Amino acid sequence: MTRMNPLLERNEQFARAYTPAALAPPAAQLVVLTCLDHRVDPAIVLGLELGDAPVIRNAGGRVTPAVVDDIAFLGFLAEQLFGDQLADGTLFEVAVIHHTQCGTSLLADPGFRHQAAEATGLSEVALEASAVADPHITVKADVERLLTSPLLSPKVSVSGHVYDIATGRVTTTVDARYPS
Numbered sequence: 001m002t003r004m005n006p007l008l009e010r011n012e013q014f015a016r017a018y019t020p021a022a023l024a025p026p027a028a029q030l031v032v033l034t035c036l037d038h039r040v041d042p043a044i045v046l047g048l049e050l051g052d053a054p055v056i057r058n059a060g061g062r063v064t065p066a067v068v069d070d071i072a073f074l075g076f077l078a079e080q081l082f083g084d085q086l087a088d089g090t091l092f093e094v095a096v097i098h099h100t101q102c103g104t105s106l107l108a109d110p111g112f113r114h115q116a117a118e119a120t121g122l123s124e125v126a127l128e129a130s131a132v133a134d135p136h137i138t139v140k141a142d143v144e145r146l147l148t149s150p151l152l153s154p155k156v157s158v159s160g161h162v163y164d165i166a167t168g169r170v171t172t173t174v175d176a177r178y179p180s
């Protein structure tokens with residue numbers, strides 16, 4: 001028994017009408033970074049179809065060293081596979097999307113953070129770094145963090161956005177920029 005059973009039935013419906021997507025540059029020319037929160041699924045919120053955009057998700061949608069590594073690898077891969085097909089010389093844009101009512105906002109409270117560190121063995125510093133108390137502030141900080149990483153390809157641009165859980169609306173906080 002697995003709780004996957006009802007979802008496997010849905011997958012069966014999906015597979016019946018399925019056509020595989022070809023290996024090609026992401027149709028949206030984007031990589032999306034957002035929170036793992038189940039209310040923030042970018043396929044639904046942004047209407048992403050198969051083949052549109054790679055999606056990286058973690059607690060808060062934060063730019064962590066692991067995320068920087070993934071984006072550096074995706075940049076290398078895109079350059080190798082599709083580097084000669086680029087319309088404007090851009091490999092892709094990374095859209096960082098933070099959201100309101102993020103569960104990580106609880107980590108902004110030192111007491112809660114201490115308790116979480118004790119219970120999980122994670123460091124308080126790491127937990128503090130993942131907190132999204134005000135998504136407008138953290139998304140700007142994370143766009144900067146990515147743009148100033150020495151691992152980011154100069155052919156990758158970065159933008160910042162906030163998803164409002166109450167309205168379902170995504171607004172752009174930082175327009176796309178290249179590393180300087």
Ligand SMILES: [Zn+2]
Binds near residue numbers: 102
């Ligand atoms: Zn969240």
